[in-house]
Amino acid sequence: MSAKNEPNFLRLRAVQDAVLVARPNLHDWSGGAGVLKKGKKGFEYLADSGIKRFGKDQIKAPKIPQKRAKIQLDRAVFGGYLYDHYGHFLLESLARLWQPKEWPSEPIVWIACWTDELSPWMVQALDILSLSPNRHVVSSDTGPLSVRELLVPDAGFEFGTFMHPWMAKRLSCVHTACDGSHVWLSRKALMPISGLDEEDELENRMAQEGWIILRPEEIDLKTQVSILSKAAHIAGLEGSAFHTLMFLQDFTGVVDLFTRQGHNNFEIVAQTFGFSQLRHSLPGAAPRERTKERGVDVQWSGVDIDALVKILSTRCSAHL
Numbered sequence: 001m002s003a004k005n006e007p008n009f010l011r012l013r014a015v016q017d018a019v020l021v022a023r024p025n026l027h028d029w030s031g032g033a034g035v036l037k038k039g040k041k042g043f044e045y046l047a048d049s050g051i052k053r054f055g056k057d058q059i060k061a062p063k064i065p066q067k068r069a070k071i072q073l074d075r076a077v078f079g080g081y082l083y084d085h086y087g088h089f090l091l092e093s094l095a096r097l098w099q100p101k102e103w104p105s106e107p108i109v110w111i112a113c114w115t116d117e118l119s120p121w122m123v124q125a126l127d128i129l130s131l132s133p134n135r136h137v138v139s140s141d142t143g144p145l146s147v148r149e150l151l152v153p154d155a156g157f158e159f160g161t162f163m164h165p166w167m168a169k170r171l172s173c174v175h176t177a178c179d180g181s182h183v184w185l186s187r188k189a190l191m192p193i194s195g196l197d198e199e200d201e202l203e204n205r206m207a208q209e210g211w212i213i214l215r216p217e218e219i220d221l222k223t224q225v226s227i228l229s230k231a232a233h234i235a236g237l238e239g240s241a242f243h244t245l246m247f248l249q250d251f252t253g254v255v256d257l258f259t260r261q262g263h264n265n266f267e268i269v270a271q272t273f274g275f276s277q278l279r280h281s282l283p284g285a286a287p288r289e290r291t292k293e294r295g296v297d298v299q300w301s302g303v304d305i306d307a308l309v310k311i312l313s314t315r316c317s318a319h320l
């Protein structure tokens with residue numbers, strides 16, 4: 001699944017007298033944002049410091065600030081752009097933080113993208129990874145941030161394109177100890193956009209079959225990681241909760257993903273981490289689109305639960 005333009009290595013550039021600029025309005029995608037560096041004719045946009053998806057830049061360069069940045073740091077690591085969506089946070093807001101734990105723990109700075117603050121679950125993720133507790137978010141409220149020496153790592157992940165092994169190695173930091181458990185990753189707490197009309201009926205059946213029903217939105221991230229680290233079999237409807245597996249080191253269980261939208265990021269992650277993962281269609285189900293806050297989601301109905309359970313029972317033989 002990796003694209004042919006996946007880099008063989010990732011750079012770590014040291015940019016002197018850098019300035020980080022957020023969009024004028026957090027919810028205005030027309031406003032530019034990014035990292036500026038000093039050039040021959042003043043400040044200029046730092047190449048390869050934005051967000052790319054499928055090889056295309058997603059955020060245009062910012063305007064040059066008219067006033068000098070009020071906030072200054074001597075040295076910091078550029079973390080990229082801060083998303084409040086769980087999957088985008090893990091894949092894109094952490095994509096530049098692949099440096100080994102042994103490296104000096106410099107402050108980390110993000111530019112606000114969908115949010116301008118670190119939520120509790122984000123803090124938990126950063127703590128699991130033992131990343132620097134000195135964290136800053138540049139937003140329209142804080143104004144531009146000046147850094148005397150900004151360390152700018154290349155992104156270790158590009159949406160729909162590739163994930164670099166260095167990023168995978170850095171994320172997989174929690175040891176696994178399989179106890180043979182089966183975990184169903186639920187989307188019920190996300191109702192009414194869970195993805196499946198028969199979610200209640202399906203979960204009741206999975207519980208009868210001995211599966212742990214894990215609703216990520218109802219428990220803290222560290223507990224989720226602990227439960228998954230013991231699992232021999234993990235399954236569920238396609239969703240960001242599957243990306244929590246990236247925290248697991250040497251996971252040997254099997255993963256079954258039932259298609260909801262069809263994003264290939266799940267295959268990119270599975271291939272990079274070496275997960276034994278299969279994607280399945282939802283047997284008997286029919287899709288219908290529904291509008292949500294940030295685009296269009298797909299809801300499904302009419303799933304053949306007996307057929308779905310049969311798929312999982314067949315797959316169970318992979319870890320016996």
